[in-house]
Structure formats: C-alpha cells, structure tokens
C-alpha cells in the first residue's frame with residue numbers, strides 16, 4: 178500500500194470527509210483520509226439524519242459564509258447526483274426580552290442583503306397553529322432555511338472522494354504526528370505515512386491531535402442530545418407544513434419537521450454536561466429531556482407524543498462559539514478545522530476551505546474570525562458565551 182501522499186486528512190466526520198472530497202476533486206489519488214472508527218460511526222458530532230442549515234446568523238460574516246455553504250452543498254449534490262439539502266423555511270422566535278436578541282440576526286441579514294420576514298405572535302399562530310406562542314413572542318422567518326441531510330452528506334463526501342481517487346481508511350487511529358524535513362509523518366494503526374500537507378478535523382479529539390505540535394486549545398466538549406417524538410399529529414409536522422425552528426433564549430431549543438424518523442426532532446442547544454470524547458456515555462440526560470418536554474408542552478404541545486428515542490452526540494465548543502479554521506502557528510503545512518457545535522451546515526464549505534488552504538495556501542473566504550491565535554483561545558480558562 179502507498180505510504181507517501183501529498184495530503185492527509187485526520188478524521189473523517191462531517192468536516193474531514195468534506196475536506197477529503199474537495200481535495201480529491203483537485204488532487205485525486207494524492208489524498209489519504211484516516212478515521213479512527215468505522216465510517217459513519219455515532220461517537221462524534223456529525224451522524225444523524227438532519228442538521229439545521231440557515232442563512233439567519235448572528236454576524237454578517239457568518240451570513241456571508243452560509244451563502245457559500247449552500248453553494249458548496251449544491252455542487253456536491255450535482256456531483257453526487259442526490260439531494261442533500263431540503264429547504265423547509267426557518268423560524269427564529271423568542272419573547273421580546275430574550276437572552277439571544279433577534280435584532281442581531283435581522284441586522285446581520287440586513288447587512289448581507291438576505292430577505293426575511295418579521296412576524297408577531299398572531300402571525301406566527303396564523304401560519305403555524307402548531308405553535309402556541311403567547312403575545313409577547315415575535316419571530317423572524319427566512320425561507321432558505323432547512324435541513325442539511327447529515328448522514329447522507331457525509332456518505333456522499335466519502336463516496337465521491339473515493340470516486341475521485343482518494344484513499345479513505347477507517348479503523349485507523351492516528352497515534353503520532355511528527356514534522357520531518359518539511360513534511361509530516363503520520364503514524365496510524367501501527368503504520369507510518371508521510372504527507373506534504375496535513376488537515377486535522379478531529380472534532381472532540383482535536384487537542385489529542387494538536388498536542389503533537391505543542392498546541393492546546395481551551396475547548397469544552399459537552400454531551401448533547403436530541404429526541405424524536407411520535408406526535409399524534411404527524412400531518413402537521415411534515416417538512417412542507419412545518420419549518421425548522423430555534424427558540425432564541427436561554428435555554429435555547431431547536432427542532433425539525435418529520436425527517437428520517439416517524440416523528441419530529443427536538444433538542445436543547447449547549448445544554449449538556451462537560452465530558453471527554455473517550456469517557457462520555459451514550460445515556461440520555463433525563464433532566465435535559467424534561468426541560469425539552471416542558472418547553473414543548475408550553476409552546477408546541479401538539480408535537481408531544483411517545484418518545485421514539487433520544488440520541489446523544491458531542492459538541493466541541495470554543496469559548497466564543499466561533500470555529501477554528503486556520504493553519505498552525507509555525508506549521509503552515511498543517512491546517513485545523515473545529516465546528517464549535519454549529520458547524521455541520523458549513524461542512525462542505527469548510528472542507529473546501531481546508532482543501533484550498535492545503536493546495537493553494539489561501540482561501541477566498543473570510544476566515545479571519547476563526548484564527549487559532551485569537552485572544553480568547555490563548556487563555557487557559559476563558560470566559561465562555563455559547564448563547565450567540
């Protein structure tokens with residue numbers, strides 16, 4: 178088996194499989210991807226039927242980036258010959274004095290020229306009688322929002338990367354990384370590989386990989402969960418009748434119409450306990466589930482029904498919730514990408530950015546906010562703000 182490659186991707190979750198795909202479009206057989214578990218495993222962050230994709234974001238920079246994310250997914254859809262994004266429209270809603278101000282979202286969309294509608298409570302109830310909102314609630318509706326089909330998207334990236342000539346190996350834990358003569362030696366599964374450029378997309382395991390370059394980031398890994406409910410009114414929660422939604426307050430909840438399972442999915446954002454990727458359990462947090470059920474009982478009661486299942490998943494949180502997307506200080510041939518617990522919608526784009534950084538040493542996208550040397554990432558115990 179070949180051991181020398183131009184490009185190696187460490188980690189084949191959402192972001193890494195996308196990086197391997199975009200690299201393979203330009204570099205074909207010169208690409209190796211290494212994944213420690215089986216492809217499509219559920220121990221990381223990227224594997225479920227659905228993730229929210231939206232233009233509605235809290236800064237104009239994210240809105241601009243999200244426009245490019247839709248374009249990147251559309252290119253993969255064309256290449257793979259299958260649909261990976263389903264537009265349902267999206268509702269951001271909250272009480273008028275909420276922890277996450279809707280004005281940040283409307284202001285960012287205004288700045289980026291993205292159309293949306295402002296809705297008061299009576300208009301929300303008129304459009305979606307499923308939402309029992311009180312009169313103090315208002316919302317923003319953006320029609321491009323929808324579902325990024327996570328498991329399908331990952332599988333498409335993997336399949337098409339291989340079709341373009343890349344070698345992707347699973348059950349291949351990377352044990353050691355070592356700069357040698359301007360290249361990187363990668364030891365995985367007991368074998369040594371060499372590459373000119375390395376991309377690290379290791380999610381909750383990022384610090385384990387970065388430590389080989391003397392880098393440690395103040396990341397917090399949390400055990401999050403989503404629950405599918407067997408609503409007794411499935412006709413009201415179909416994707417053509419019910420949007421993706423985010424309750425913009427603390428606690429923050431979000432949800433999907435019926436997609437992939439027999440009922441809609443709901444979760445609390447950043448509501449989980451701190452864990453490590455290797456010692457986490459797969460046990461649902463009953464207190465978090467109760468918070469979710471209480472919220473639904475108040476605002477979306479017709480969604481509630483028997484629990485189909487609760488699925489756990491990891492967030493890798495930076496203190497400011499912004500991504501890390503950069504090359505390593507002192508190692509311009511090593512790039513790293515970390516999704517900050519909201520990165521799936523961007524996966525294909527960030528994969529493309531990582532591949533551009535590797536091949537061209539630059540990207541046309543604005544990744545300045547995601548620098549690895551930004552001040553908050555230099556602190557050992559930085560203050561954290563996840564409600565953005």
Ligand SMILES: Cc1cc2nc3c(=O)[nH]c(=O)nc-3n(C[C@H](O)[C@H](O)[C@H](O)COP(=O)(O)OP(=O)(O)OC[C@H]3O[C@@H](n4cnc5c(N)ncnc54)[C@H](O)[C@@H]3O)c2cc1C
Pocket residue numbers: 187188189190191192193211212213214220221222223224227228229230349350351352378379380381382383385386401402403444489490491492514515516517518519520521522523
């Ligand atoms: C419950 C939940 C809901 C979410 N909802 C949304 C949403 O609605 N919209 C959205 O945009 N985002 C959402 N996110 C966030 C999003 O899913 C993540 O930001 C994104 O999937 C991160 O992908 P990743 O590739 O960085 O991580 P992962 O998919 O975890 O990939 C990292 C991979 O690296 C591998 N790896 C690590 N170390 C090694 C090693 N040493 N050797 C080999 N392989 C290694 C791991 O095994 C893993 O497969 C959600 C996340 C969760 C948990």
